[in-house]
Amino acid sequence: MTEQGANQQPHKPVTMQEIADRCGVNKNTVSLALRSDPRVAVATAHRILAVAEEMGYNPLYNDAARRLALRKSGKRIINQVVALFYEGNFTHHRYYAEIFDGLSEVCTLTDFQILLVPRSFDAQGKRLIREFKTLPPIFSRGDIDGAILIDDMRFSKVPHLLFREPSFRACPVMSLLWPAPGCSSVLTDDEQGGYLSVRHLLALGHRHILHCWGPESHLGHYLAKQRVLGYRRAYQEAGLDPEQYLHATVVEPYLSAYENVARRIQDACRQGVPFTAVLAQNDTGAGYARQALAELGLRVPQDVSLIGFDDTEPLLDDARQNMLTTVHLPLVDVGREGAKLLLGRIRGEIAEDTSITLPVELIVRGSTGPPAR
Amino acid sequence: MTEQGANQQPHKPVTMQEIADRCGVNKNTVSLALRSDPRVAVATAHRILAVAEEMGYNPLYNDAARRLALRKSGKRIINQVVALFYEGNFTHHRYYAEIFDGLSEVCTLTDFQILLVPRSFDAQGKRLIREFKTLPPIFSRGDIDGAILIDDMRFSKVPHLLFREPSFRACPVMSLLWPAPGCSSVLTDDEQGGYLSVRHLLALGHRHILHCWGPESHLGHYLAKQRVLGYRRAYQEAGLDPEQYLHATVVEPYLSAYENVARRIQDACRQGVPFTAVLAQNDTGAGYARQALAELGLRVPQDVSLIGFDDTEPLLDDARQNMLTTVHLPLVDVGREGAKLLLGRIRGEIAEDTSITLPVELIVRGSTGPPAR
DNA sequence: TTGTATGCGTTATCAA
DNA sequence: TTGATAACGCATACAA
Numbered sequence: 001m002t003e004q005g006a007n008q009q010p011h012k013p014v015t016m017q018e019i020a021d022r023c024g025v026n027k028n029t030v031s032l033a034l035r036s037d038p039r040v041a042v043a044t045a046h047r048i049l050a051v052a053e054e055m056g057y058n059p060l061y062n063d064a065a066r067r068l069a070l071r072k073s074g075k076r077i078i079n080q081v082v083a084l085f086y087e088g089n090f091t092h093h094r095y096y097a098e099i100f101d102g103l104s105e106v107c108t109l110t111d112f113q114i115l116l117v118p119r120s121f122d123a124q125g126k127r128l129i130r131e132f133k134t135l136p137p138i139f140s141r142g143d144i145d146g147a148i149l150i151d152d153m154r155f156s157k158v159p160h161l162l163f164r165e166p167s168f169r170a171c172p173v174m175s176l177l178w179p180a181p182g183c184s185s186v187l188t189d190d191e192q193g194g195y196l197s198v199r200h201l202l203a204l205g206h207r208h209i210l211h212c213w214g215p216e217s218h219l220g221h222y223l224a225k226q227r228v229l230g231y232r233r234a235y236q237e238a239g240l241d242p243e244q245y246l247h248a249t250v251v252e253p254y255l256s257a258y259e260n261v262a263r264r265i266q267d268a269c270r271q272g273v274p275f276t277a278v279l280a281q282n283d284t285g286a287g288y289a290r291q292a293l294a295e296l297g298l299r300v301p302q303d304v305s306l307i308g309f310d311d312t313e314p315l316l317d318d319a320r321q322n323m324l325t326t327v328h329l330p331l332v333d334v335g336r337e338g339a340k341l342l343l344g345r346i347r348g349e350i351a352e353d354t355s356i357t358l359p360v361e362l363i364v365r366g367s368t369g370p371p372a373r
Numbered sequence: 374m375t376e377q378g379a380n381q382q383p384h385k386p387v388t389m390q391e392i393a394d395r396c397g398v399n400k401n402t403v404s405l406a407l408r409s410d411p412r413v414a415v416a417t418a419h420r421i422l423a424v425a426e427e428m429g430y431n432p433l434y435n436d437a438a439r440r441l442a443l444r445k446s447g448k449r450i451i452n453q454v455v456a457l458f459y460e461g462n463f464t465h466h467r468y469y470a471e472i473f474d475g476l477s478e479v480c481t482l483t484d485f486q487i488l489l490v491p492r493s494f495d496a497q498g499k500r501l502i503r504e505f506k507t508l509p510p511i512f513s514r515g516d517i518d519g520a521i522l523i524d525d526m527r528f529s530k531v532p533h534l535l536f537r538e539p540s541f542r543a544c545p546v547m548s549l550l551w552p553a554p555g556c557s558s559v560l561t562d563d564e565q566g567g568y569l570s571v572r573h574l575l576a577l578g579h580r581h582i583l584h585c586w587g588p589e590s591h592l593g594h595y596l597a598k599q600r601v602l603g604y605r606r607a608y609q610e611a612g613l614d615p616e617q618y619l620h621a622t623v624v625e626p627y628l629s630a631y632e633n634v635a636r637r638i639q640d641a642c643r644q645g646v647p648f649t650a651v652l653a654q655n656d657t658g659a660g661y662a663r664q665a666l667a668e669l670g671l672r673v674p675q676d677v678s679l680i681g682f683d684d685t686e687p688l689l690d691d692a693r694q695n696m697l698t699t700v701h702l703p704l705v706d707v708g709r710e711g712a713k714l715l716l717g718r719i720r721g722e723i724a725e726d727t728s729i730t731l732p733v734e735l736i737v738r739g740s741t742g743p744p745a746r
Numbered sequence: 747t748t749g750t751a752t753g754c755g756t757t758a759t760c761a762a
Numbered sequence: 763t764t765g766a767t768a769a770c771g772c773a774t775a776c777a778a
Contacts, residue, residue: 025748025749026748026749026750028748028749028750029747029748029749032748039747039748040747040748041747041748044747044748065754067754068753068754068755068756069753069754070754071753071754071755072753072754
């Protein structure tokens with residue numbers, strides 16, 4: 001793609017030379033004055049600024065010239081644009097929507113714009129219509145100041161492409177939800193979330209707990225490992241051997257998310273695993289678990305306690321109230337803090353890549369109670 | 374905001390001069406060859422292209438120079454970036470999410486990126502944190518090829534800002550959902566939606582119909598007028614006087630959306646309006662209406678028939694199935710067609726601003742039936 | 747404190 | 763078909 005838009009009148013902007021002529025000074029005095037360089041006499045500067053204002057001078061109109069000139073000294077202009085790489089599903093999942101809202105809020109307040117770079121799904125979010133193979137041209141032009149990666153982006157080719165792109169590789173990158181080499185990151189404390197869940201169940205008197213995991217993404221695998229560490233910590237803190245009481249499930253990728261949950265629960269029952277509580281992968285998974293348990297005649301929480309994760313989706317009881325005990329994730333803050341850190345790096349206020357982990361909270365509702373047996 | 378990012382190594386890209394030196398030709402022969410100008414000899418061109426490839430030449434790296442040079446002849450480079458102006462709520466409403474999905478799909482397939490320019494709400498989407506007063510700098514730099522306006526954007530200052538901005542005003546603008554002067558547009562046929570709704574009710578035997586409208590936005594007001602035209606057409610086609618049978622409601626802006634619906638229905642009952650069917654503003658409004666009717670002891674559809682609009686939100690019956698008769702809007706296609714038209718304008722394939730109206734469809738489910746009285 | 751000269755990498759005009 | 767030269771508008775080193 002080259003030149004020629006549907007454009008006519010090619011807008012001829014005011015130049016420094018024209019201001020200089022009107023002021024009877026040299027154009028580079030104008031250049032200095034407009035950048036409020038102290039070397040210019042106050043009176044001259046004042047006059048120049050007034051004339052520039054009056055003539056409608058806007059430095060952005062001649063940005064190409066500035067960029068060209070600036071190459072000699074190796075300086076860069078801040079574009080006030082960051083790119084957001086995502087899976088193509090943030091309109092459909094509250095989980096991503098909340099993170100996006102946080103990003104958007106901070107970017108808006110700081111006059112940065114977000115450029116979307118979706119992993120290419122069709123409008124239904126089902127069919128992958130194109131994988132990342134190259135970066136959009138705007139990156140090569142050097143018009144992007146930084147990048148934000150959500151979800152499995154860390155495991156895509158995107159980081160490689162970004163670090164390889166000469167026009168971008170000096171720019172900071174923010175990886176949300178999990179750490180990535182060469183990036184800053186904002187994480188949720190899933191280990192703590194796991195710990196809080198099991199501690200809660202142990203305090204209620206539960207011992208044997210089923211850890212129910214759905215089909216894996218790269219991110220899901222990482223998070224599962226974190227949470228299991230937390231589960232173990234809670235058992236150990238209570239003087240119990242996690243190996244004896246914690247029952248993990250094996251994931252079968254060819255099954256649907258629901259079937260994975262249902263099968264694991266059915267298998268556990270059939271094998272006589274004496275579990276009295278289920279830890280779901282997330283709130284959706286908790287819904288699957290309740291359904292699967294119901295089909296086995298098991299009620300929540302009377303027969304089995306159930307804990308979700310994320311706190312993005314309610315599990316409704318008969319009174320249409322959310323009954324799900326779950327781990328609340330500060331997803332909006334993940335977005336907010338991610339944006340803040342990235343913009344700090346871009347502005348040079350933060351020198352090094354920085355990683356922070358945000359605390360999570362266990363919300364106790366009705367889906368957990370003392371064990372029946 | 375001026376220079377100096379957090380950047381170090383200032384990436385020194387290959388220039389045409391360097392290629393020319395290696396090939397023993399003049400740099401402007403290289404310039405012509407790289408743009409595959411027929412004036413350069415085939416053999417020379419081939420050699421130059423090979424060397425450029427080998428040296429890793431990328432025209433995008435020196436885009437600033439190209440833009441500067443191109444100013445003389447008044448040409449413009451296509452940036453492959455369009456701006457999306459929106460209300461800050463498309464992550465929270467399926468209505469907007471579907472339009473966005475359509476936009477995103479087409480942009481992805483055509484290698485265009487979307488730059489988000491939200492009307493500035495905070496992360497909860499509640500508090501307006503900043504109104505549009507100026508365009509982001511990227512517009513003044515001339516790095517945007519076109520703009521898309523959703524929802525009330527048409528009535529904001531945005532069109533004014535766009536048409537006033539010298540670096541943008543020659544670019545095409547797409548207004549979605551309603552027409553706007555100086556813009557292309559993609560609309561839904563709300564008049565037809567209104568017509569189909571009333572025709573369906575009349576065919577079932579209904580006569581007196583309550584038209585229930587919630588608090589108004591500019592867009593809402595426009596759409597309401599369209600639909601009322603359709604209602605009238607259906608009555609007239611049946612040889613009935615709409616003035617006698619169509620009962621519009623007065624909106625009270627200080628009431629919530631639910632209260633507006635509930636009050637109107639209560640008032641109509643109290644005043645003895647013999648309505649047997651309700652036309653809601655949208656599916657959410659239909660939910661409100663069912664609730665308000667239930668509080669008056671009226672069941673849907675036995676006592677009152679109910680029709681929604683949009684087909685974005687189910688009204689669940691006891692079996693958790695969607696029972697709502699509603700007008701399905703092709704929202705994804707609004708996004709798709711909007712993007713296609715805009716990109717066509719940008720590429721110069723479409724010369725004039727174009728307006729299209731997409732057909733809607735009445736989906737008959739369980740919320741409508743013959744009148745009881 | 748201000749003016750002069752040069753370069754940034756490209757495109758375009760005009761000769762050769 | 764190719765080469766020389768002049769913009770494009772700004773920043774900067776250096777001279778005045």
